[in-house]
Amino acid sequence: MADAGIATTDHVGTGDAAVEILDENDPADRARLEAIGADRSVRRLDTLAEQQTSLAEVIPPPDEALLTESPRWVHYPWRSSLVRVLGPNGFRRLRLDRNRNKITAAEQDRLTGVTVGVLGLSVGHAVAHTLAVEGLAGAIRLMDFDTIDLSNLNRVPGSVFDLGVNKAVVAARRIAELDPYLRVEIAPGGLDEDTVADFLDGLDIVLEECDSFDAKVIVRDHARARGIPVIMETSDGGVLDVERFDLDRERPLFHGLLGEIDAAALSGLTTAQKVPLGITLLDAARVTARMAASAVELGRTISTWPQLGGDVALGGATCAAAVRRLGLGHPLPSGRIRIDLDAELEALADPLTATAVPPRSAPAPDDVAATFGSLPDREAVVYAGKRAPSAGNSQPWTVSPDDTGVTVTLRERGRLGDIDRRASAVALGAMAFNIDVAATARSVAGELATTGSGDDLALRYAFGDGADPERAGLLDAMLRRATDRRPGDGTPLSDDEIHALRAAADSSGGIARIVTDRSEIVRCGGILAAHDRIRHLTPDLHAEMVAEIRWPDSDADPSTGLGPDTLGVGRSGLGMLEVTRRTDVMALLAEWDAGSALGAPTQGLVGSSSAVVAICQDGAGSADHVRGGTAAQALWVRATGLGLSICPVTPISLHARDDGDREGLAPGRVDELARLDGDLRALFGVDDGESVAMVLRVFRAGGTPPVSLRRAQG
Structure with a gap:
C-alpha cells in the first residue's frame, strides 16, 4: 500500500478524523470497498478523469510512473462518502503545483520531513489548515480538550455541523478533506505535566495558540528542555512571537516579558485574572486601542478576549511563513514582529497622487544632418566620429582634435565584456569609418594610423586634402545610422x-x-x-x-x-x-x-x-x-x-x-x-x-x- 516518496496506510489520521485509503487493485481493499458500497447511504464522488487530465498538463510534464500511478478511493466516515483521487505522489504533485516557485519542488520535498504540533485549535485551526494547504509539514499533531461552540464560529472555519465536536477533530477532518494522504494525529485531552511529553515527542516545531497560561508555560518549559522552537500568534495587531529554544536552551520564556513564572501558580486563573498577564505579554504601550479598551471591560460588558476571523486568518498566514523559514533552514531569530493590517491601511497611498522623484531630463536629440552641416570642418569630423556605435552606448573614447587631425584614445575600462579592450577596439574602428567618411565629404580626407594595444590603443587620423565622391556619398546614410x-x-x-x-x-x-x-x-x-x-x-x-x-x-x-x-x-x-x-x-x-x-x-x-x-x-x-x-x-x-x-x-x-x-x-x-x-x-x-x-x-x-x-x- 506504500508509494515511493510518501508513506501511506489503510487508515490515515486518528480517532474520529481517520480516513481509509483504498486501492481497488488490492484484493483486500477491493473487498472493503464493496462492503462500504453496500451501504446505500454512502455517496461516491469520482472526478479522476479530470484530475488525470490536470496532472498531465503540469509543467514540467510528469514522468510515466506518476501518470500511471494507481488511484485511490478515500472513505470519509463523517461524510458517509467515498471520493476517488489520484495516487499519493500524483495527488501531491498536482495539489501543490501552484506553490512553485514560491516554494520550489526541492523545498517542498524537504518540508515533508517536518513534524509540527499545534496546541489550541481556535486560532490554531487556521494555523494548522494553512500549514496543510501549503504542504509545509509531513505530519501535524493537534491538541485541544475543548469542543466547538456556536460562539467559536466567528473565527473558527467550521460549521453548525461541527457544534459539540472536539476542536482538534474538526481541524483534522478539514485537513483530511483537503489532503487525505497528510498524516494528522490528534493528541487526546488537554496539555498538562502528564501529557506534555507525549505531545512533544518527535515534534520539530510547536505552534502554541491556547488560552490557558499554565499550558503556555508548561509547553515552553518542556520545549526549551528538548530544544524545540515555539511560535505563537496572538491575533491582536498581528503580533507574532518566535522563541528559538533549539538555538538557546537558556532563553527566558516569553522573551522574559513576564519575568520568572510558575505554571502551577497560573493554573485555574479566571479570565479577569489573566488580563494583566495578557496585556503585559502584548506590551501595554503597543496593544491595539480596541483590545486595550476591551481588556478593561472583560467580565463586565464582554465575557472574554475578542478575536476577529480576519485576525485569526492573518495569524495562520504569519505562522505558516515562520514554519516555512524554519523548515527550510532560512534565517529566523527569536523575537517579535507586528503585522498590523489596520495600521497599514492608515498609510494607504493613491498612486495617482503620490509624488514621484522626477527623472533627470535628457536633452532633445540633435537634427544630426543639420548639426553636421553647421559645423566647421574639424568639429564636423569629430561630431561624425562620435556618432559611432559602442557596446552599451559606453562611448569608450576620448577625442582630441587639433589643426592637423584627430587623436582618439581609450578612457578607463568599464565593461567586463571588454576583454583586453577588444570591444573598445571595435568601437574605435567604427569611429574611424565615420571620421574618414566625414573628412572625405569635407575634402580633408587623410590617413589613419593605429598604435598601441589594450588600454594604450590609440588612433590618429591626419587631415589631408583627399576627396572621393563615392565615399562622400555615404555621408547621409552614415549620419542616419542608428x-x-x-x-x-x-x-x-x-x-x-x-x-x-x-x-x-x-x-x-x-x-x-x-x-x-x-x-x-x-x-x-x-x-x-x-x-x-x-x-x-x-x-x-x-x-x-x-x-x-x-x-x-x-x-x-x-x-x-x-x-x-x-x-x-x-x-x-x-x-x-x-x-x-x-x-x-x-x-x-x-x-x-x-x-x-x-x-x-x-x-x-x-x-x-x-x-x-x-x-x-x-x-x-x-x-x-x-x-x-x-x-x-x-x-x-x-x-x-x-x-x-x-x-x-x-x-x-x-x-x-x-x-x-x-x-x-x-x-x-x-x-x-x-x-x-x-x-x-x-x-x-x-x-x-x-x-x-x-x-x-x-x-x-x-x-x-x-x-x-x-x-x-x-
Whole structure:
C-alpha cells in the first residue's frame, strides 16, 4: 500500500478524523470497498478523469510512473462518502503545483520531513489548515480538550455541523478533506505535566495558540528542555512571537516579558485574572486601542478576549511563513514582529497622487544632418566620429582634435565584456569609418594610423586634402545610422542586398558571414538567448547590464546609457524590465537553475530578422579588431542606405579567447559558454584564424527608430 516518496496506510489520521485509503487493485481493499458500497447511504464522488487530465498538463510534464500511478478511493466516515483521487505522489504533485516557485519542488520535498504540533485549535485551526494547504509539514499533531461552540464560529472555519465536536477533530477532518494522504494525529485531552511529553515527542516545531497560561508555560518549559522552537500568534495587531529554544536552551520564556513564572501558580486563573498577564505579554504601550479598551471591560460588558476571523486568518498566514523559514533552514531569530493590517491601511497611498522623484531630463536629440552641416570642418569630423556605435552606448573614447587631425584614445575600462579592450577596439574602428567618411565629404580626407594595444590603443587620423565622391556619398546614410531594437517582419533579403552587405564589409577589410536560412536564424536566436540568460544570472554581468540602461529614476548623465525608448519597450513592458533589474529575483533564478525566459526577448527578436551577420576579421590583435569595427560600420551604413535596419546582438563571451577569459566573465559557467561559443562559430562558419568583431541582426521595420544620445565632450 506504500508509494515511493510518501508513506501511506489503510487508515490515515486518528480517532474520529481517520480516513481509509483504498486501492481497488488490492484484493483486500477491493473487498472493503464493496462492503462500504453496500451501504446505500454512502455517496461516491469520482472526478479522476479530470484530475488525470490536470496532472498531465503540469509543467514540467510528469514522468510515466506518476501518470500511471494507481488511484485511490478515500472513505470519509463523517461524510458517509467515498471520493476517488489520484495516487499519493500524483495527488501531491498536482495539489501543490501552484506553490512553485514560491516554494520550489526541492523545498517542498524537504518540508515533508517536518513534524509540527499545534496546541489550541481556535486560532490554531487556521494555523494548522494553512500549514496543510501549503504542504509545509509531513505530519501535524493537534491538541485541544475543548469542543466547538456556536460562539467559536466567528473565527473558527467550521460549521453548525461541527457544534459539540472536539476542536482538534474538526481541524483534522478539514485537513483530511483537503489532503487525505497528510498524516494528522490528534493528541487526546488537554496539555498538562502528564501529557506534555507525549505531545512533544518527535515534534520539530510547536505552534502554541491556547488560552490557558499554565499550558503556555508548561509547553515552553518542556520545549526549551528538548530544544524545540515555539511560535505563537496572538491575533491582536498581528503580533507574532518566535522563541528559538533549539538555538538557546537558556532563553527566558516569553522573551522574559513576564519575568520568572510558575505554571502551577497560573493554573485555574479566571479570565479577569489573566488580563494583566495578557496585556503585559502584548506590551501595554503597543496593544491595539480596541483590545486595550476591551481588556478593561472583560467580565463586565464582554465575557472574554475578542478575536476577529480576519485576525485569526492573518495569524495562520504569519505562522505558516515562520514554519516555512524554519523548515527550510532560512534565517529566523527569536523575537517579535507586528503585522498590523489596520495600521497599514492608515498609510494607504493613491498612486495617482503620490509624488514621484522626477527623472533627470535628457536633452532633445540633435537634427544630426543639420548639426553636421553647421559645423566647421574639424568639429564636423569629430561630431561624425562620435556618432559611432559602442557596446552599451559606453562611448569608450576620448577625442582630441587639433589643426592637423584627430587623436582618439581609450578612457578607463568599464565593461567586463571588454576583454583586453577588444570591444573598445571595435568601437574605435567604427569611429574611424565615420571620421574618414566625414573628412572625405569635407575634402580633408587623410590617413589613419593605429598604435598601441589594450588600454594604450590609440588612433590618429591626419587631415589631408583627399576627396572621393563615392565615399562622400555615404555621408547621409552614415549620419542616419542608428541601432533599431524593434522586431522585424522576417521577410528575406534579396540576392542584391546580400551581395551589397558582403561587399561593404569586404571593402573595409572584414568578412561578412551572413545567415539567411530560417531554421539557422532560429537556432542562432536560441544560442544568443542562452547567452542572455547567463548575462542576467551572473551578478557582475547583470550589474553591468543594468548600469547600461538609463532608468527613469537614475541621476546618471542622460547622454549616456540606453534609454527605455531606444530599447523598444513600451509602458506595458516597463514593469517586466524592472523585474529583470532586480538582483534578488536574478539570484533566485540562478539558485533554481531557471530563467530560460530571460533570453526569450532576444530569441524572438532574432527570429523576426531577415538575416544574422557575424562580422569577422583575420587575426585577434587590437589592430585586427579595429579593422573589424570599421567593416561592421561599413556594412551597417550600407544597410541603412538600402532601407534595412540593424541591431547588434552581442554574446557575452564574443571577445573571449580561452576558458580563462570565460571564467573571468561568468565564474562556474565556463563549459556552458565554451559550448555556446563553439556552436555560434560553427553556425556562421568562422575559420580558426578569424575573430568576430560584432554580431548583427538585419531586418526590415517601418518608421525611424529612436537614437541614443551622445556625450557633448570626450
